[in-house]
Amino acid sequence: ETGVTQTPRHLVMGMTNKKSLKCEQHLGHNAMYWYKQSAKKPLELMFVYNFKEQTENNSVPSRFSPECPNSSHLFLHLHTLQPEDSALYLCASSPPLYNEQFFGPGTRLTVL
Amino acid sequence: GQSLEQPSEVTAVEGAIVQINCTYQTSGFYGLSWYQQHDGGAPTFLSYNGLDGLEETGRFSSFLSRSDSYGYLLLQELQMKDSASYFCAVSLPPGNTPLVFGKGTRLSVIA
Numbered sequence: 287e288t289g290v291t292q293t294p295r296h297l298v299m300g301m302t303n304k305k306s307l308k309c310e311q312h313l314g315h316n317a318m319y320w321y322k323q324s325a326k327k328p329l330e331l332m333f334v335y336n337f338k339e340q341t342e343n344n345s346v347p348s349r350f351s352p353e354c355p356n357s358s359h360l361f362l363h364l365h366t367l368q369p370e371d372s373a374l375y376l377c378a379s380s381p382p383l384y385n386e387q388f389f390g391p392g393t394r395l396t397v398l
Numbered sequence: 399g400q401s402l403e404q405p406s407e408v409t410a411v412e413g414a415i416v417q418i419n420c421t422y423q424t425s426g427f428y429g430l431s432w433y434q435q436h437d438g439g440a441p442t443f444l445s446y447n448g449l450d451g452l453e454e455t456g457r458f459s460s461f462l463s464r465s466d467s468y469g470y471l472l473l474q475e476l477q478m479k480d481s482a483s484y485f486c487a488v489s490l491p492p493g494n495t496p497l498v499f500g501k502g503t504r505l506s507v508i509a
Contacts, residue, residue: 288440328402329441329485329499342497376440385429385448385489389440 289313290390292377298396301367307393309360309377316382318360320352323374323392335360336382367397400424402500404486409506410476418471418503420486428489430462430469435502436482444471444484473505481507 290311299305309318320332334342335354349371351363360377374394378387402422410416420430429448433441445453447462447469459472473480483502490497 288442290440326501328501329487331497334497385431385446386443387441389442391440 288388288390290377290379290388292375292390292393294393295391296394296396298398299364299367300398301369303367304363304365306364307362307375307377307395309362309379309390310358311379311388311390312358313379313388314381315379315388316357317380318354318357319378319380319387320360320362321376321378321389323376329376332362364395367395369397371395372397400488400490400498402486402488402498404484404500404503406501407504407506409508412476412478412507412509414476415472415474416476416505418473418484418486418505420469420471420500422467422469422486422488422498422500424488424490424498426491427464427467428491430460431487431489432458432460432471433485433487433499434482435485441485476507478507478509481505 293308316337318335322330331344332346333352338354349366353361374392376392377390380387404420431446432444434444435441445460452461457474462469483504485502486500488498
């Protein structure tokens with residue numbers, strides 16, 4: 287257990303559905319991240335938030351919409367996804383300018 | 399662009415030593431980290447090198463040569479539980495947190 291939780295752990299959705307992924311940490315970290323992990327590909331950074339402000343959007347399609355209401359919670363809103371978006375979505379957190387990230391267990395997303 | 403190269407698979411015998419190499423080409427560099435990920439689990443931090451040289455943490459050691467854009471993870475006294483995927487990751491300026499990951503090396507420890 288790293289102290290970072292993600293819900294749901296598994297999600298199956300159709301291309302027309304709207305769903306949200308949730309990430310929560312009570313480690314006192316100020317930076318939070320969304321990553322996408324597909325088979326045989328590197329972890330891809332999607333979004334970075336520092337002190338609730340988005341500091342990086344790594345050319346992610348607009349069908350992925352992040353939200354960070356406070357330093358402990360991070361959401362990823364999903365709509366009109368494509369089958370190629372099926373992947374493991376990982377959330378991570380860290381204190382700013384710190385060399386370690388703490389990852390959650392991930393949400394396994396399947397888009398039909 | 400950013401790229402990190404590491405072997406896709408490595409197999410080693412229990413009790414042996416294994417080295418996983420990582421070479422990188424990135425637009426900037428702040429440090430090199432290593433993460434371990436078991437099947438179905440989250441990546442967990444193993445080590446970080448911000449300066450050239452060797453960092454040792456128990457059975458695991460990590461090395462960095464910035465002039466060669468190269469690093470490695472050394473695992474000693476291998477145990478079956480070390481079977482996992484290992485990722486190198488480069489931190490880009492201005493911060494320390496890793497943002498660019500390699501594809502990972504699948505380590506299988508056999509008896």
